[in-house]
Amino acid sequence: MSFIARISQRSPWLYRINAGSCNGCDVELATTACIPRYDVERLGCQYCGSPKHADIVLITGPLTLRVKDKVLRLYEEIPDPKVTVAVGICPISGGVFRNSYAVAGAIDRYLPVDVNVPGCPPRPQAIIEGIAKAIDVWRERL
Template sequence: MKKLLQKIAKKSPWLYRINAGSCNGCDVELATTACIPRYDVERLGCKYCGSPKHADIVLITGPLTARVKEKVLRLYDEIPDPKVTVAIGVCPISGGVFRDSYAISGPIDNFIPVDVNVPGCPPRPQAIIDGIVEAIKIWETRL
């Protein structure tokens, strides 16, 4: 039974989105990737979920502002292991244009183990799909 569940779970990781103080540019691209039929991320077996407790792949946008830092870390701890983390946009990866600002605590990999980076300001939906494909490959090895 456990083996069967593992086999099934490999094919359908659930996505969870955290906005760590993003400008919403990357969030719009994420919504585009998921919601409009042209890019339809559900073809890959993925599904967006509303609760961190159901998540397998975490997509993080935003440069981790000082105000939102504690909340993001608390939310991240609620996601059960194993999980795969994908940083979307240049902000979580390096700080982007906000780097060295007093309001920014990032880059995010100082606090959270990131697995895949998708730089861009914002990245194209196709680039995000590339990142999710890469994340699914890692997800399969972690189960």
């Protein structure tokens, strides 16, 4: 791996997409970002407000029919190379909302997912572990 790639992999910027989540996982993501105990900035991570700045996208929620098109469009707006992390069981499999009339289903049917972090919600350490795995995947794409 080249020197440049080794430097770039130390700056993964995070972007959150809430695909109809109950906010449980979003609270854990906020905890991971904001509480000094789980400082993700050590990994060079930074939450960004625009999808166009993102490298690693964290998706929470069971992908409801109402947000499906918007989520897919947001995903298209993230420049390559990018990595997707499904946080919580809802985006992975539908979780407790599976087979609901309002839910489109597991998110990997619609866009490529790279890392899954199961939990309802996962604890902050598990999310950090997922981000660390995502950085490994991202390094290979750089």
